[in-house]
Amino acid sequence: MRIRVVAGLLVVASLAAATVPLAGASAPDLCAGLGADWDGAYCHTSVLSERKAVRDIKVAVPGDLVDNPVTGPTIRDYLTTLVNNWRNVGVHMVADSFGEENFQILQRGDVLSVVFHEDYHADGPKFNNAFRTFTWNMGRGVRLQLADLLKPGVDLGAIASLGQPFIVDALDAAPPPHQPGSYPFQADRWGPDKVYSGGYKAWALSGDELILYMPDYPVAHDTPLDYTPGIMQWFMDGGTVQAHIPLSALASVLRPQFGGT
Numbered sequence: 001m002r003i004r005v006v007a008g009l010l011v012v013a014s015l016a017a018a019t020v021p022l023a024g025a026s027a028p029d030l031c032a033g034l035g036a037d038w039d040g041a042y043c044h045t046s047v048l049s050e051r052k053a054v055r056d057i058k059v060a061v062p063g064d065l066v067d068n069p070v071t072g073p074t075i076r077d078y079l080t081t082l083v084n085n086w087r088n089v090g091v092h093m094v095a096d097s098f099g100e101e102n103f104q105i106l107q108r109g110d111v112l113s114v115v116f117h118e119d120y121h122a123d124g125p126k127f128n129n130a131f132r133t134f135t136w137n138m139g140r141g142v143r144l145q146l147a148d149l150l151k152p153g154v155d156l157g158a159i160a161s162l163g164q165p166f167i168v169d170a171l172d173a174a175p176p177p178h179q180p181g182s183y184p185f186q187a188d189r190w191g192p193d194k195v196y197s198g199g200y201k202a203w204a205l206s207g208d209e210l211i212l213y214m215p216d217y218p219v220a221h222d223t224p225l226d227y228t229p230g231i232m233q234w235f236m237d238g239g240t241v242q243a244h245i246p247l248s249a250l251a252s253v254l255r256p257q258f259g260g261t
Contacts, residue, residue, distance in 0.1 A: 027061040030076065034059075034083045042100075043083070047090035055090030056098040059083060062105065062114060070141045071114070074134055078116065086120065097121050106206035110139035111258075113204035115213070117239070130238035131202040131213040146203050149210075149258045156192035156200055158253040159210070163245035167212070170243035184222070184234045185241075195219050196236050208259070210250065214241040 031043035038044075042058040049055065059079055065071040079101075086099040099120040106113040118130040135144045146156060160167065164187055171190065172180040183189075190197045198215030205211075221233035247259035254260030 026066045027063045030061055030066055030079065034080060036083065043079075045083070045087075047087050049091055049093040051094050053090075053093040054096050055086065055093055056096075057083060057086050057090070058099070059101040060103055062103055065105075065114065070136055070138060070143075071112070071134070074143065075114070078132060078134070082118065104204075106204050106211075108205045108207055108258075110137055111144070111205050112136050112138050113206065115202075115204050115211075128218050128237065130217045132216065133202045133204050133213065135203070135205060146200055149205075149255060150253055151255055151260060154253045159200065159212075159245070159250060160187070160191040162250050162253065163210070163212075163243065166245045166249065167241075167243045170212075170241045174241045184236075189222070190214060190241065195222060196241075198238075202239075205247075205258070208247050210245045210247060212241075212243040212245070213239045214243065215239075 027043070028038040031038040034043055034045070036043040036045035036057070036059075042060055045057050047055045047057065059082060061079065062075065066075050082099075082101060090097065090099075097120070099118070101116055101118050103117070104115040106115065113133060113135040116132040116134075118128075118132065120128050120130075136142065137144055146159075150156075150158065167190060168181075168187055171185040171187065174185060178185055184196060188194075192200045196215055196219055198213075198217065198219070200212055200214075202213035202216035203210060204213075215236055215238055217238050219236040221235065247254060251259055251261045
């Protein structure tokens, strides 16, 4: 079985991996609703395009969370939308292709994060990666946004400011190998208001740290507002930069339940 704590083969970065429990009886039920088959590890289906190209689709299912009344509706909606989107694209493909989703489950007390990693291959040699994340306070039965971790009146810019040393470390370590601090791996290009950061939409809490997956989806280039004439525009794959920021570094702006002071 190829479901891992950070699952699938990461083209842009690698993280520690560990096995996720097998999905429960809800996985075959969800697969059936998606018009797919449960193969013991994934909901699996394929689409034949107008030009006879095959798109292979596999999605891993966090079975216990699909059944949970707090997490289930969001996860079912996400997986349904993902499979339908990949099917719709597959109908028009010229060459064989695939879409594969895996997941990671992270926890901090009552706070549970699920990180979905999408790996999809379209025409051409490049792979594409994307990260969709969802976080809940399971004790209260509510979904959390990143802003919910912060004290009233504090915006996401505080994370960029206080977490900058750790974001810079992640930028320096990001592929491809590059000179630290060189364009576009500069902190001012990766704030929450910049396109390369994905607006900090993909994030998770794990133990004593906040993890940012930047960008959440592939980005073709800087926005026109950020464009600098004469400087090459970079393509950024989803998850190219994965910053691990200790909650202790953010303590001054976090609510007490998340390690704030």
